[in-house]
Amino acid sequence: MTNFIPTQPAALPFILADFEAITPAYIRENAAAGMAALRAEWDAIASNPEPPTIENTLIALGASGMEFETKLGAGYTMMSSIGGEEWDAVQAELMPQISALYDSLWMNDALYARLDALEVPEDPETARLLSEYLKDFRLRGIALGEDERAKLTELNAAISSGETEFEQRTVKARDDAALHITDPAKLAGLDQETLDSLAQSAADRGLEGWLITLISPTQQPLLTRLTDPETRAALLAASESRGDDDETRALVLKLARLRAEKARLLGFETHADLVVADATAPSAEAVAERLDTLAPPTVRNVTKEATALAELKARDSAAPFAPSDWFFYEEKLRTEVANVDFDAVRPYLELDAVLNDGVFYAATQLFGLQFTERPELTGWAPEVRVWEVRDEDGEPLALFVGDYYARPGKNGGAWMHNLVEQSHEDGTLPVIANNLNVTKPAPGKPTLLTWDETTTAFHEFGHALHGMLSNARFRGLAGTNVPRDFVEYPSQVNEMWLEDRDVVTHFARHHVTGEPLPDELLDSLLAVRSFGQGFATAEYLSAAIVDQAWHRLAPDAVPTDPAEVLPFEQRVLEECGLTVVPPRYRTTYFAHAFGGGYDANYYSYIWSEVLDADTQKWFRENGELNAVAGHRFRETVLSRGNTRDPLDSFRELVGHEPDLEPLLKRRNLL
Structure with a gap:
């Protein structure tokens, strides 16, 4: 099972690559042979002289490609988490x-x-595998003639190359846009630990002073704390200008056109129609209707918030309220109205x-899981750190692999990915990674997260649970393959x-004194969960509408x-009224x-948040954090992956169709 990729023997019964051996040369040397072997697997199934059966055709196809996918998973990890010129070149070469x-x-x-x-x-999971394969063949061109297939292959290669180039441009633009500061007065409002971390970031690049590196979204975390308005404006400007060059803009247009041509070739009106054909949403029109329904109350809320923040700034300055002021004055207003200072929470x-x-x-x-770090x-x-996860019975x-720190060349944002999929047919246990981009502290200093980064850690681990708790026979239906x-x-x-x-009282303790988060601060944190929802919904919704x-x-x-x-982009935002705040991602860095x-x-x-809000309501009605509710969620949703219609899993859990109202209440959109 482990002889097809260099592995760490101490990891058995899991397959964990020996990443020192996963070099660009290794991936290049093995890619051609791996692809040829996989083609041979498919050809052997297709040319089998025996009549087709579930075993010799469907299950054989479902089991194919494990060796190639495991190598590809290790290679993808290096491309996305290490990056750099050599890995970028490998990615650009291999993706087409x-x-x-x-x-x-x-x-x-x-x-x-x-x-x-x-x-x-008769077996429902096997029937699901068959229906998914037949759908995939139909959505990917099996009905096309020879000339159309050649055109589709050409389009797919060009799209793959373009997406790889855009992703790499986005990473480079983010790294290049880091804001270099040499005047300490420009960093007023930051605590010493943050200053030390920024100084370390500068030193890592051979610079004097301080370096504010960027995260992927438009808004940057330090905008909440920088008291100098010029620094805030410079930081937001650096963020919004990423990718604003002729080459990146031309690439956007090329990809939009290629995708539109592909959709037409496959018989769909637009790329959005093609995408939704493999989704839970019933149609692209239904998606547009949902977004259009949410836009007016979102505009109402964000406009109201903007007015309140502008009034707050007017106490400090005669200068007009600017987008770069939003996070700073939102934080001040939160402290003033609800007595919540997120900066005061970071030490916990x-x-x-x-x-x-x-x-x-x-x-x-929830699930009885046991975690043991494996430093070897x-x-x-x-x-990067590795934990072994055992089930409640000790098996x-x-x-679980955690890569929490930012580094040059690493993709932006946060994500989960599978190094090895769970599969009873393959006999494999899952190996799952979470990736964040937390600024690494100075040597000897603690890693103190923001509240948003803490939320992201919980979010990405939700993806990890979806992969780790999978209980599927077939790899292609397991975990997050939904x-x-x-x-x-x-x-x-x-x-x-x-x-x-x-949960919060269990982990939120001062990193120096060990004192728990004060009750009054915890009470305030829990009381302001809906604070700033106008902004949060507006920046997200504007990006989703631009994408559509x-x-x-x-x-x-x-x-x-x-x-x-x-x-x-601006015309689209004006048409829906979402111009008060910048979108979460502008087109030129919308990876x-x-x-x-x-x-x-x-x-x-x-x-998905419609399902989430409804499910959170279900948890609250069933005792919140407890093993009975946790096991029910595991059995009906997390373990099932795509072994049946995922919406059937949701319906079995909550007992009804998705209900929009809990989401509208959460985001103050009623």
Whole structure:
């Protein structure tokens, strides 16, 4: 089982790559042979002289590719978490080849004919695998003629290359846009530990002074604390200007046009229609209707918030209220109205405590999981950590890998990815990674998180639980292999434990004194959960609407002049009234939409949040943090993955169809 990739023997029974051996040369040397071997597996199934059966066709196809996918998972990890010129070159070289490889599967007539000839199996999970394969073949071009297939293969390769280039441009633009400060007065408002961390970031790049590195979204965490308005303005300007060059804008237009052409070739009106054909949302029109319904009350709320913040700034300055002032004065207003100072909370949010006594603690209370750090197991960077996860009966369940710190070359944002999928058919246990981009502290200093970073840690671990608690026979149906507009649902649910008093009191202790978070501060934190929802909803919704707008264009409607990219975005935002705050991502650094994965799919967060809000209501009605409710959630949702219609899993849990009202209440949109 472990001889096809360099592994760490101490990790058995898990498959954990020996990342020192996973070099660009190793991936290059093994890629061609791996792809050839996988094609041979598919061809052997397709050319089998025996009549097609569930075993010799469907199950054989479902079991194919494990060796290749495991190597690819290790290589992807290095490309996304280490990066740099050499790994970027490997990624740019391989992604079009991998696109062509899978085109050869989806356009294999003999293989499709064998699948299509099968009787629907009695076993529901096996029947689900068959229906998913048949759908994938149809959505990926099996019905096209020879010339159309050649065109589709050409389009897919160009799209893959373009997405890779955009993703790499986004990482480089983020790293290059870091704000270098040499005057300490410009950093007024920051505590000494933050200053030490910024000084270390500067020193790491051979610079004097301090360096504020950027996170992926438009708004930057330090905007809440910097008292100098010029520094705030410079930081937001650096963030918003990322990728605003002719090459990146031209790439946006190229990708929008290529995707639109592909959709038309496959018989869909737009790329958004093609994407939603493999989603839980019923149609692109339903997505647009949902977003359009949410926009007016969001505009109302964010406008009201802007007025209150402008009035607050007017006490300090005659200068007009600017977007770069938003986070700073929102924090002041929160402190004034609700007596909550998030800066005062940071000393209680030390990374190890958040993980061991918060994130893992909640999982133990809900599911009985046991976590043991394995320092002898190594990751892809020195600061990467590995935990063995055992089930409540003591049996090995998964490996969990945590990569929490930012580094040059690493992709922005936060994400979960599978190094090894759970599968009873393959006999594999899951190996799951979480990735954040927390600024690394100066040597010897603690890693103190913001409240938002703590929320992100809980969110990404919700994805990890979805992968670790999978109980699927087939790899392709396991864990997070669900429609994109469902995958965010379990991760959003896991955020609710950051609002649970038992969980917060368990991990929120002062990193120096060990004193618990004061009751009055905890009470205030829990009382202001809906504070600032106008801004939060507006910045998200504007990005989701812009994503849909780009991907609802016909090929000939895509602008041709790169200078039209940001004006197009502005017109879209003006039409829906969402111009009060900048979108969470502007088009030129919107990696979700143009780096691949969430194109025409960024709506998924709000779509999944309907299920999340309804499920949080269910947890509150069933005792909140307890093993009975946790096991029910595990059995009906987390363990099932895509082994059945995911919405059936939700319905079985809560006992009814998705209800929009809990979400509207949460976001103050009623």
